Amino acid sequence: DTGVSQNPRHKITKRGQNVTFRCDPISEHNRLYWYRQTLGQGPEFLTYFQNEAQLEKSRLLSDRFSAERPKGSFSTLEIQRTEQGDSAMYLCASSLVGSRFSYNEQFFGPGTRLTVL
Amino acid sequence: AQSVTQPDIHITVSEGASLELRCNYSYGATPYLFWYVQSPGQGLQLLLKYFSGDTLVQGIKGFEAEFKRSQSSFNLRKPSVHWSDAAEYFCAVVSGGYSTLTFGKGTMLLVSP
Helix, strand or coil, X not given: CCCCEEECCEEEECCCCCEEEEEECCCCCCEEEEEEECCCCCCEEEEEEECCEEEEECCCXXXXXXXXXXXXXXXXXXXXXXXXXXXXXXXXXXXXXXXXXXXXXXXXXXXXXEEEC | CCEEECCCCEEEEECCCCEXXXXXXXXXXXXXXXXXXXXXXXXXXXXXXXXXXXXXXXXXXXXXXEEEHHHCEEEEEECCCCHHHCEEEEEEEXXXXXXXXXXXXXXXXXXXX
């Protein structure tokens, strides 16, 4: 399968612990997005990369959150000192675009469900 | 700021009946609009999209949507619903310099026998 993959699919952690999620986009896609989806809500944008450059960050992305895409391929999202309010589904998506101000379909992964106890 | 409103949280439709899910958007320029479907444990799957041109767009699984600029709407329709259509449906608009998606809160579709 050559779709977007995310690991782990589920993560349970205790408040105050650090967690890291991984996203592997579709191989030729140059753009990678992170979204968060809480219960009863639609996905909310967190950040996105074009190749290895992080081009935009939402105000939802507090200082405890950091994302990287070191070689323009896979990406990691780390949450430090987790809080119960961080419990959510974290979705990754990728797309292939020609320039910064162009758009193309985003393909979503299955998500990582985080539960903070 | 761009926003998307899906006024119906839940909708129940009998199998074989027609379906219309409502979506209203707020966006200053010509919007890029999307409908996604999410089944339990699955990622979001794109049903259809509107960028420009014909205001009636056809998608996968027999879905269609009509863009009405005067009503700021992009409603999703299907003439005959199947039990496998039960899922959550999200309307979205591209925002942020054509880079990110703004989603509505979703409509959960239940299909009764």
